[in-house]
Amino acid sequence: MLAASVAAAAMVVAAPAAALASEQHPTLAEIEPEVMCLVCKTTLDQSDSAFANQERTLIRSLIARGYTKSQIKKKLVAEYGPEILAAPEDSGFDILAWWLPIAGIVAGAVALAWLAWRWSRGRRGPPEEPSTTPLGPDVEQQLDRELARFDA
């Protein structure tokens, strides 16, 4: 139990440190899955085309010049356009791509919860009151006759 807790704590501490290291000193392998090969329509790590190799050369040269991961992505966007990123940026208009699915899921969950609440309330509700509409005199007389005959 103690060992598991220590391991979990170590992971919590190590994860941001690893992310920071990746941001400050990225490797080609870390960047490749996050950018596209425009010609092949796949991420860079999936492609070996001439375009992909040229893109790799550019990334390697930027790494060698000490660019951070964010700076490399920014440079790639400047060179090739925003299509070069495998995932939309989390700023500006592109942030909608991140938030709209979440908003959709939340709206769906709220709608489902509301329907479930309506459904369960309908089932638990009190039985409907019997109709209190008075019978007409003809019907009442006929009913009395029928009951009298039944009793007999």
Place this chain on the structure above:
Amino acid sequence: MPARLKLTGQVLAVALVGGLLGLLIWKVAHGSGETKDPKNFTLPRLNAPGNLELASLKGKVVVLNFMASWCVPCGQEAPAIEHLWRQYRSKDVVFVGVDTADASEDARAFIRKHHLTYPVVRSIGYSLWGPYGLTGVPETRVIGRNGKFTTKFPGAITHADLKRAIDQALRT
């Protein structure tokens, strides 16, 4: 469920379906976004300072060559294009290379390697692919003096084919 709420929900659902259907019809009607006439552009030049606007070339025959430095056939056709440019530049024919989906330094290296002297502009990403109906590079378009497309060459072009297309455009 109150009747008004139910009705509102139904109206919203129908409006949503109608909107999506409209989008689908619009997309089918407009196809890939390719325009009938050449879409104007103003792009930075790679082998000279300043920008080049396509509309400023109206009245001349224009050869638009879409290319990229990583594209092997682009390098293969480059000598023929440069040769024809030198041959026709005094005859009111303008050649414009449009470097696309490419890194600027690589594009400049390509221009130096192939000794290109005609104007080459840089289009970032795919912004011109839709309007020009490009599916890849190289692709060459010839525009007549009237500003309309006269010939389209998807893929690498030969010296003879491009010469014929230019001569035809000069006659129109």
